[in-house]
Amino acid sequence: MAVLLTGGAGYIGSHTALCIANAGLDVVVLDNLSNSSPEAIRRVSELTGKEIPLIIGDCTNKDDLEKAFSAYPIDQVVHFAGLKAVGESVAKPLMYYRNNLDASLTLLEVMAAHGCNQLVFSSSATVYGTIQEMPLKENFPLGCTNPYGWTKLMSEQIFRDVGKADLGLSIVLLRYFNPVGAHESGRIGEDPNGIPNNLMPFICQVAKGRLERLSIFGNDYPTKDGTGVRDYIHVMDLAEGHLAALKYAREHRGVEVFNLGTGVGYSVLDMVHAFEEVNHIQVPYRIAPRRPGDIATCYADPTKAHDLLHWQTHRTLTDMCRDAWNWQNNNPMGYRNA
Ligand code: NAD
Ligand code: UDP
Numbered sequence: 264m265a266v267l268l269t270g271g272a273g274y275i276g277s278h279t280a281l282c283i284a285n286a287g288l289d290v291v292v293l294d295n296l297s298n299s300s301p302e303a304i305r306r307v308s309e310l311t312g313k314e315i316p317l318i319i320g321d322c323t324n325k326d327d328l329e330k331a332f333s334a335y336p337i338d339q340v341v342h343f344a345g346l347k348a349v350g351e352s353v354a355k356p357l358m359y360y361r362n363n364l365d366a367s368l369t370l371l372e373v374m375a376a377h378g379c380n381q382l383v384f385s386s387s388a389t390v391y392g393t394i395q396e397m398p399l400k401e402n403f404p405l406g407c408t409n410p411y412g413w414t415k416l417m418s419e420q421i422f423r424d425v426g427k428a429d430l431g432l433s434i435v436l437l438r439y440f441n442p443v444g445a446h447e448s449g450r451i452g453e454d455p456n457g458i459p460n461n462l463m464p465f466i467c468q469v470a471k472g473r474l475e476r477l478s479i480f481g482n483d484y485p486t487k488d489g490t491g492v493r494d495y496i497h498v499m500d501l502a503e504g505h506l507a508a509l510k511y512a513r514e515h516r517g518v519e520v521f522n523l524g525t526g527v528g529y530s531v532l533d534m535v536h537a538f539e540e541v542n543h544i545q546v547p548y549r550i551a552p553r554r555p556g557d558i559a560t561c562y563a564d565p566t567k568a569h570d571l572l573h574w575q576t577h578r579t580l581t582d583m584c585r586d587a588w589n590w591q592n593n594n595p596m597g598y599r600n601a
Contacts, residue, residue, distance in 0.1 A: 265289040266509065267337045269322045269370060270344030272299035274453045275385065275442055275498060277307055279341060281451065282502035283509065284311040291335045293328065294344065295321040298456060300598035306450045322366035328373040339381040339509055342370055345414070348460055349389075349556065352411035363414035367421055381433045381512040382422070383505060388440045388494070388524070388561060390416045397528070398564035401438070401520050408556055419520070426518035433512040440494035440524030440563050442501050444583040445590035452590030453498075454597030462534060463495070463583070467591035470544045477546055479531050481553035486560055490531035494524040494562035497578035497586070507574035524563025525576045533580075541584040 266283060270276050271292030277299075284290045284307065292304055296319060304317045316335070320327030322344040331337065345363045346352070352359040367384075374382065391399050392406035407413045419436050426434045443463040445452030458474070459465045468474045482489035504523040511519070529537075535546050568574050578586075594600075 264338040265291050265335045267331055267335070267340045268292050269340065269342050269366070270294055271341075272296060272301065272303050272317065273343055275439070275501060276341075276343040277303040277451050278446055278498045278502040279343075279505045280304065280315055281307045281310055281446060282499065283506050284313050284315060286506055288509070291316050291318065291331060291337065293318040293320050293322065293331045295319065298346070300454065302598040303451055303454075310446070310448060310450055323362060323369050325369055325373055328369060332373055332377040332379070337377070337379055339383070339512060340370065340374060340379065341383040341385075341505055341509070342367065343385045345385065347411060349409050349411045350460065352414070353409050356410040359410045359414050364417060364421075367418040371421070371425055380429075380431050381509075383435045383437060383508045383512060384418065384422055386415045386419055386436045386438045386520070387412070388438050388522070388563065390419065390438060391561070393558055397560055398526060398562050399522065400564045401522055401567055423518050430516060432518070433516050434518040435508040435512050436518065436520040437504060437508055438520065438522050439501060440496050440522070440561070442498045443495045444497040444499070444578070444586040446499060447586055447589070449586070449589040449593040452587070452594065452597075454594075462531060463587050466535065466538050466546055467587050469546050470538070470542065470588065471591055471595055473595070475547070477535065477548040478551035479535075479548050480551055480557060482550045483553075484559035486530055488530050488532045491557055492528040492530050492560040492562065494526065494528055495534070495580070495583055496523065496525050496576060497583050500576040500578050504568065504572065504574050507568075507572040511572050519571070521568040521572060522563040522565050523568060524565050526563055526565045528560060528562035529580060537580050538584040538588070541581050542588045544588070
């Protein structure tokens with residue numbers, strides 16, 4: 264049997280492909296490469312010593328999904344495929360709703376047609392909206408502040424409804440916090456298109472000299488040093504969370520939701536200082552105005568994932584900073600020069 268990773272050539276998908284292939288599962292990737300490179304999967308094959316098939320196809324296209332399901336004995340799916348840039352989703356909401364919702368719906372239809380009933384879905388901490396009570400627990404009220412977030416929350420709702428209607432389904436919704444870092448080999452990592460939106464890739468590109476300085480968005484939040492606090496999680500810990508979710512889906516029916524975070528919050532200044540100290544490199548920065556839509560603090564209560572998935576994070580902030588830099592330093596232009 265095989266696990267299909269939609270969007271598996273992307274940042275989190277490629278690390279998960281590596282992790283679950285190393286655990287002995289057969290992996291198939293389907294990706295339209297709209298935000299990724301086939302080189303990522305080539306390198307995962309190289310690192311694992313296993314041929315990982317890459318189907319270049321679109322998850323909103325039934326025929327493309329059919330190709331995957333008819334060619335391989337797929338009994339589980341991890342659904343990463345989606346557009347993920349918050350700012351772009353505000354500018355192009357239709358594109359986000361069309362891509363992200365259509366991908367979830369089409370996938371469910373093709374899975375049903377092939378009797379595949381186990382799914383793990385990439386949701387996000389963004390579905391907690393602007394709640395201020397921390398740490399965030401899975402049963403807190405939900406709401407979003409941008410179209411990207413709504414596509415995640417609406418997909419969650421679709422999966423919950425479909426799971427209620429068909430009691431044979433196993434669906435695991437994973438709410439990721441802030442994934443950072445890279446595989447320790449430095450061969451795969453995060454390769455954003457254009458100027459990064461997220462903090463860690465921005466820090467890496469400043470350190471490498473691709474960008475002049477970091478803008479820290481606000482130092483007047485009600486946090487210990489005034490800068491925003493987030494729950495950064497090493498992408499390999501996150502990848503291992505998917506392996507645990509796949510095992511859970513094999514053993515349980517129904518729909519379940521889990522936070523995947525460390526439960527610890529670090530500020531932007533904590534991140535900059537840790538990165539400088541671990542990698543012995545300067546990260547010039549300036550304080551800039553707050554970024555619209557940002558909240559002061561966000562971190563997970565990961566207890567439910569500890570208890571039911573038997574999963575927990577092992578990697579430290581030092582590991583996150585070292586591995587992110589190792590990838591950036593070895594691949595200054597990401598996969599582009601490969
Ligand atoms: P990514 O952009 O690196 O990976 C997503 C992949 O999906 C890309 O390879 C892209 O080419 C592919 N894709 C997009 N639309 C597709 C479609 N219609 N058909 C086929 N492939 C398609 O992003 P990532 O950081 O690896 O995120 C993976 C998932 O996790 C996404 O759904 C994202 O929304 C979610 N997520 C990411 C974060 C984060 O901070 N990185 C946080 C929470 C949730
Ligand atoms: N941030 C920043 N400068 C940047 C990018 C991000 O100061 O160039 C801050 C941002 O305001 C937030 C934290 O870093 O407090 C994490 O932001 P990111 O975009 O990585 O994740 P998210 O906003 O989704 O939590």
